[in-house]
Amino acid sequence: xxxxxxxxxxxxxxxxxxxxxxxxxxxxxxxxxxxxxxxxxxxxxxxxxxxxxxxxxxxxxxxxxxxxxxxxxxxxxxxxxxxxxxxxxxxxxxxxxxxxxxxxxxxxxxxxxxxxxxxxxxxxxxxxxxxxxxxxxxxxxxxxxxxxxxxxxxxxxxxxxxxxxxxxxxxxxxxxxxxxxxxxxxxxxxxxxxxxxxxxxxxxxxxxxxxxxxxxxxxxxxxxxxxxxxxxxxxxxxxxxxxxxxxxxxxxxxxxxxxxxxxxxxxxxxxxxxxxxxxxxxxxxxxxxxxxxxxxxxxxxxxxxxxxxxxxxxxxxxxxxxxxxxxxxxxxxxxxxxxxxxxxxxxxxxxxxxxxxxxxxxxxxxxxxxxxxxxxxxxx
Amino acid sequence: xxxxxxxxxxxxxxxxxxxxxxxxxxxxxxxxxxxxxxxxxxxxxxxxxxxxxxxxxxxxxxxxxxxxxxxxxxxxxxxxxxxxxxxxxxxxxxxxxxxxxxxxxxxxxxxxxxxxxxxx
Amino acid sequence: xxxxxxxxxxxxxxxxxxxxxxxxxxxxxxxxxxxxxxxxxxxxxxxxxxxxxxxxxxxxxxxxxxxxxxxxxxxxxxxxxxxxxxxxxxxxxxxxxxxxxxxxxxxxxxxxxxxxxxxxxxxxxxxxxxxxxxxxxxxxxxxxxxxxxxxxxxxxxxxxxxxxxxxxxxxxxxxxxxxxxxxxxxxxxxxxxxxxxxxxxxxxxxxxxxxxxxxxxxxxxxxxxxxxxxxxxxxxxxxxxxxxxxxxxxxxxxxxxxxxxxxxxxxxxxxxxxxxxxxxxxxxxxxxxxxxxxxxxxxxxxxxxxxxxxxxxxxxxxxxxxxxxxxxxxxxxxxxxxxxxxxxxxxxxxxxxxxxxxxxx
Numbered sequence: 001x002x003x004x005x006x007x008x009x010x011x012x013x014x015x016x017x018x019x020x021x022x023x024x025x026x027x028x029x030x031x032x033x034x035x036x037x038x039x040x041x042x043x044x045x046x047x048x049x050x051x052x053x054x055x056x057x058x059x060x061x062x063x064x065x066x067x068x069x070x071x072x073x074x075x076x077x078x079x080x081x082x083x084x085x086x087x088x089x090x091x092x093x094x095x096x097x098x099x100x101x102x103x104x105x106x107x108x109x110x111x112x113x114x115x116x117x118x119x120x121x122x123x124x125x126x127x128x129x130x131x132x133x134x135x136x137x138x139x140x141x142x143x144x145x146x147x148x149x150x151x152x153x154x155x156x157x158x159x160x161x162x163x164x165x166x167x168x169x170x171x172x173x174x175x176x177x178x179x180x181x182x183x184x185x186x187x188x189x190x191x192x193x194x195x196x197x198x199x200x201x202x203x204x205x206x207x208x209x210x211x212x213x214x215x216x217x218x219x220x221x222x223x224x225x226x227x228x229x230x231x232x233x234x235x236x237x238x239x240x241x242x243x244x245x246x247x248x249x250x251x252x253x254x255x256x257x258x259x260x261x262x263x264x265x266x267x268x269x270x271x272x273x274x275x276x277x278x279x280x281x282x283x284x285x286x287x288x289x290x291x292x293x294x295x296x297x298x299x300x301x302x303x304x305x306x307x308x309x310x311x312x313x314x315x316x317x318x319x320x321x322x323x324x325x326x327x328x329x330x331x332x333x334x335x336x337x338x339x340x341x342x343x344x345x346x347x348x349x350x351x352x353x354x355x356x357x358x359x360x361x362x363x364x365x366x367x368x369x370x371x372x373x374x375x376x377x378x379x380x
Numbered sequence: 381x382x383x384x385x386x387x388x389x390x391x392x393x394x395x396x397x398x399x400x401x402x403x404x405x406x407x408x409x410x411x412x413x414x415x416x417x418x419x420x421x422x423x424x425x426x427x428x429x430x431x432x433x434x435x436x437x438x439x440x441x442x443x444x445x446x447x448x449x450x451x452x453x454x455x456x457x458x459x460x461x462x463x464x465x466x467x468x469x470x471x472x473x474x475x476x477x478x479x480x481x482x483x484x485x486x487x488x489x490x491x492x493x494x495x496x497x498x499x500x
Numbered sequence: 501x502x503x504x505x506x507x508x509x510x511x512x513x514x515x516x517x518x519x520x521x522x523x524x525x526x527x528x529x530x531x532x533x534x535x536x537x538x539x540x541x542x543x544x545x546x547x548x549x550x551x552x553x554x555x556x557x558x559x560x561x562x563x564x565x566x567x568x569x570x571x572x573x574x575x576x577x578x579x580x581x582x583x584x585x586x587x588x589x590x591x592x593x594x595x596x597x598x599x600x601x602x603x604x605x606x607x608x609x610x611x612x613x614x615x616x617x618x619x620x621x622x623x624x625x626x627x628x629x630x631x632x633x634x635x636x637x638x639x640x641x642x643x644x645x646x647x648x649x650x651x652x653x654x655x656x657x658x659x660x661x662x663x664x665x666x667x668x669x670x671x672x673x674x675x676x677x678x679x680x681x682x683x684x685x686x687x688x689x690x691x692x693x694x695x696x697x698x699x700x701x702x703x704x705x706x707x708x709x710x711x712x713x714x715x716x717x718x719x720x721x722x723x724x725x726x727x728x729x730x731x732x733x734x735x736x737x738x739x740x741x742x743x744x745x746x747x748x749x750x751x752x753x754x755x756x757x758x759x760x761x762x763x764x765x766x767x768x769x770x771x772x773x774x775x776x777x778x779x780x781x782x783x784x785x786x787x788x789x790x791x792x793x794x795x796x797x798x799x800x801x802x803x804x805x806x807x808x809x810x811x812x813x814x815x816x817x818x819x820x821x822x823x824x825x826x827x828x829x830x831x832x833x834x835x836x837x838x839x840x841x842x843x844x845x846x847x848x849x850x851x852x853x854x855x856x857x858x859x860x861x
Binding site: 004 | 842
């Protein structure tokens with residue numbers, strides 16, 4: 001695929017990694033905010049290519065992981081109601097609520113449907129006037145424009161049977177919460193490239209100033225990640241702290257103005273609870289007054305939810321970068337992708353799932369030497 | 381957050397919503413182009429959950445790739461640490477390299493900016 | 501879509517000589533009576549199944565099919581098919597039902613001979629679609645060189661079935677002297693795949709509600725007994741294990757064999773054959789081709805000395821043009837499948853839990 005495959009060139013990646021080795025003189029801890037970046041780093045083995053001194057800390061940029069358990073329980077309650085078509089991105093389907101997940105609700109007769117786009121949910125509402133169509137609007141700023149447009153269109157078309165269960169969170173407050181946390185060890189951030197394609201990066205200079213840390217807007221493909229890491233290391237080695245854009249082909253300083261325009265109309269800032277972290281002030285979006293009629297929480301008034309987090313689950317510590325997944329006592333034992341205790345194990349981009357699925361329970365040595373058998377394989 | 385992939389716009393339909401047929405390496409989907417009014421047929425754009433979020437600046441993409449190609453390729457054994465460092469550190473330092481920060485304030489009122497979380 | 505049109509046009513039975521007191525032309529859909537074993541059911545057999553599956557064993561219409569098998573050990577396999585949608589780019593539930601069972605026998609080292617076909621139909625299912633499915637089964641059986649010799653039809657009430665479910669069971673004669681099995685992979689074995697992976701699953705995905713996309717991707721559904729026979733003819737017991745990677749994709753198959761044989765497996769992602777469009781579709785939905793279903797591919801674990809020969813034999817067959825060596829069996833990390841990425845780093849390919857779901861993150 002054009003503008004994708006070229007940024008996965010293994011040979012260039014090896015050279016870039018070598019360059020990072022050459023310029024790194026001290027240990028550094030860099031956090032990649034976005035779960036998609038975590039997934040790409042672990043899946044492609046980028047962390048294996050870096051010098052031992054560079055520690056990639058995995059941030060809370062996994063919207064599935066940070067959606068509060070109480071909201072998931074509400075989603076389950078709504079999806080179980082007769083007359084409801086509950087639409088969701090695939091990511092949410094296996095996230096465990098207190099006692100079950102959306103897949104199980106589907107199995108018990110709930111009408112739960114996976115959609116690719118929130119527009120599909122709007123179409124479903126238009127085609128099924130006798131049903132209530134609810135869309136699980138989870139995401140960071142990247143997904144918000146899509147969700148905003150779907151609500152805006154529903155309003156324009158006068159659809160009375162469409163609503164959104166909103167769980168939108170914002171990146172800059174998360175970065176600040178991490179920096180303000182007493183046990184913080186992060187020294188630089190790779191900002192989420194696609195979030196910035198929407199929001200631009202004008203929100204970051206005040207963060208670099210306040211906390212004196214470098215922030216590099218970074219993409220998702222291996223070469224983009226290596227470039228982001230490289231630039232962060234250069235700043236760290238030089239003692240600099242400013243914002244850089246390492247994803248220039250997609251991201252501009254101002255961001256996408258038409259999108260920001262509609263976002264400001266459909267959403268307003270609100271405090272949000274982040275699962276595993278707690279409430280971060282002004283860290284999320286909720287529907288603004290003109291659009292409040294489309295809020296599923298208001299429309300369905302679910303009560304009597306008794307939320308119970310697993311006492312063993314350390315998702316929060318993982319999300320803040322305080323521990324690595326393999327350092328959680330339950331990792332691989334009580335908590336596996338088959339029996340996840342928390343969202344970081346069940347979400348495809350959750351750090352725990354990434355570690356488990358890509359084998360980070362093998363020792364680093366074992367994994368590095370695993371490819372030895374392949375030298376004999378060549379096709380005619 | 382953020383599985384967005386590049387695709388080429390093949391056809392645009394103006395209407396209630398601006399939609400386009402976008403080709404992702406042989407796979408075609410209908411995508412909402414309302415957020416990228418500057419995108420035309422033949423342009424590449426990055427798409428997330430059925431919405432185009434940004435035009436791909438092809439010139440920049442190619443320049444970036446060229447830059448990556450050059451990394452570590454030339455005289456890497458001969459270069460001193462300083463030379464490697466200097467070459468690696470050759471980056472624009474201005475806060476707004478593409479001049480787009482001039483647009484802020486024109487399209488968004490201070491109120492709107494504050495409302496969506498900006499602290500400007 | 502094209503397949504649907506094909507079903508509706510090409511398969512409409514000729515009702516003119518059906519003798520039923522309630523002219524079936526007035527009932528172009530399945531009704532409860534079709535499963536009742538009475539006149540309606542017989543009509544279906546006489547005018548729909550028999551003409552399609554025509555063979556002496558079937559035409560006796562006894563409670564059991566009677567046939568002769570060459571001497572030797574018998575292999576038997578069964579599978580049920582519940583795919584939605586019933587028609588998809590590249591095929592239908594009909595071809596899947598025949599080829600699925602044929603392939604299970606073939607990868608066990610048996611020569612498939614006879615199949616049964618049982619249908620569970622939902623009241624209201626269009627006869628024209630049933631005819632198209634049956635036609636597809638007949639064609640697939642003819643291509644594979646097998647006969648459908650016995651069958652059954654039941655009907656469930658509207659809302660209690662997904663249109664059409666099919667179960668096929670098959671028997672075949674084990675090739676003498678062949679001993680293949682998932683427990684027989686050995687350290688040093690070279691692993692080959694007969695062609696591109698992920699085609700079938702992405703063909704289905706392309707027509708799945710909520711996720712549809714346009715593409716040229718077609719299911720790879722095919723009978724593998726011919727190509728497998730060629731491989732066994734060429735190298736015999738140098739093939740230690742064979743399997744067709746259906747649900748769960750290549751990952752499931754390789755993980756299962758690694759586990760059964762208690763060995764480690766290493767594959768190279770850069771030489772894994774994947775069609776560009778399949779890769780693109782996977783990127784779009786956030787899926788990994790290694791977990792996506794196939795219906796016309798086989799994986800072979802072969803003694804190293806025979807690997808080149810097997811590759812040549814595969815590539816010489818129409819179904820094996822894109823065959824490739826993809827990896828090797830190792831004594832390291834037993835029961836674990838490891839892949840070298842395009843970065844030159846390694847990742848474990850863990851067995852999938854449940855269905856792979858499209859993602860946004």
